[in-house]
Amino acid sequence: KIPSSAWAQVPDGSWEKLKKCNFTCCFRNSDEGAVELLRLLQHCRDLEEVDFPQCEKIPSSAWEQVPDGSWQKLKKCNFTCCFRNSDEGAVELLRLLQHC
Numbered sequence: 001k002i003p004s005s006a007w008a009q010v011p012d013g014s015w016e017k018l019k020k021c022n023f024t025c026c027f028r029n030s031d032e033g034a035v036e037l038l039r040l041l042q043h044c045r046d047l048e049e050v051d052f053p054q055c056e057k058i059p060s061s062a063w064e065q066v067p068d069g070s071w072q073k074l075k076k077c078n079f080t081c082c083f084r085n086s087d088e089g090a091v092e093l094l095r096l097l098q099h100c
Helices: 004-008 034-041 090-097
Strands: 020-022 049-051 076-078
16 A cells, blocks of 8 residues: 555656556555556556556546546556446546547
């Protein structure tokens, strides 16, 4: 579990060249830090692969941090079990992915 305060210390644009990220189970039991992380990832224009399996607690407000068209180079994504207990955030995530 990485607290919101830790993500908040990373300046916007710090990861702009990031191509691949894996946050398996980071938001399985809590949404703490999800908004701040997605705020950082919105600047990753070269992102090709994202993995968020078992991240059931990512709220709609976190996915809303990533504007349409932010991840146009995305080729592969994994959201296994993210919505097995709730559809919270599904609409916002699909909105984002339709522009990839």
